[in-house]
Amino acid sequence: MSAQAQNILGIAKAEKGYQEGRSGGHWNNDQKYSDETPGLAWSDKMAWCATFVAWCAYKAGVAHLYPVTASCLTGVAWFKQRKQFSEYPAIGAQVFFGKNGGTHTGLVYDYDDEFVYTIEGNTNDSGSPEGDGVYEKKHRRKDAYVYGYGYPAFAEGIKSADPAWKDKAPQLPAEKPQPPAPKPAAAKIVALDPAVKPGVTHAQVAELQQLLIKAGYGPIKGAVTKFYGPETQRAVARFHDRNPAYRSGLHDPRIGPKGYVALQKQAGRR
Structure with a gap:
């Protein structure tokens, strides 16, 4: 995992459990992420899943690698325009859901052959269509609801399941050859003290x-x-x-x- 991916995912995971405000017995989309993300203050009290990703990128110092938007469709277009969109998951990628990717979004922190593991804002763990906070989620990779993934251009590369991106994977630093351990100096031959003989203590x-x-x-x-x-x-x-x-x-x-x-x-x- 690249350092940039690790940083943004660490910030996102730290938000797990955060919940938006309530009024009139309902969740009301009033949250901190809009006000704290430059250029997105206007989006407060609106659906905020894309705003959450933009906030994480801003806090991690990688706002230039993700779309600064409150719109999922705009986010998809931003990545596609840069030829950084894939149907395969990647660590630190922005995942998009629903028709044309315009329904919902989050960040990928891991994947395996069957599932993709994400951190998402403006969602829930109850199955309700009304999102309320930040949660870790798991989706089947082949689920029709999963539209695709935007790949940030991390400086160290990106770990991806996409065969076309295998040469963009982060490279492990080459191991420095270790100098051979110095050989211990051989003990020198010494003369026998004439006092050394049976029965003595020496x-x-x-x-x-x-x-x-x-x-x-x-x-x-x-x-x-x-x-x-x-x-x-x-x-x-x-x-x-x-x-x-x-x-x-x-x-x-x-x-x-x-x-x-x-x-x-x-x-x-x-």
Whole structure:
């Protein structure tokens, strides 16, 4: 939906529930829309469905895109003269009803394959021929009462069911290509502190445990800790089983300096 269509439809929907005045037990067509629309003050206390559309367009700042008139027939002629009239609904279009479109009018806020959904002034929801306010309505698209649709020339195009107008549909903004996420810098290889050995508590033990797990020599129950306990020793033994060149004894639970470098490389450090 174009921004202009969205704006006028938002204004129209906000009027839902508004009702004209009453006198002598009847609705009397006395309403605010005539007085508030430049050039249409004379139409107060007359049928006001077309005036309601003109008021919505004026309030939305798109009065130049709709006919400023209180006459449905004049509205039809205005759109036809500009070659902006269709038998298919469109979002934000002005729909016209009855013989030659001269009986009634409103704004289209949606449609599907079977129905057109509208906001209309000077109508009702009781079936009475006497309109009294602003209502949301639903009509069958193929109903003989639906005459046709005037298409406003929205700057961003118009969403329409008319195949001849498919190239006038609003275009979605092209997605900007997202730059690739920066690759995290690889951790650098560090030397093993000589104090790191079985039975000690040392800050580098936690790093040793993480490297063993990442390189596939876990699990290390209770990790991650700073204590070089039996679970860490078992993981180091598994490293030595697969990498015997770094073992200094038959059952060596201690990671040596060269073994620590090799372990870091296996865990992805460079």
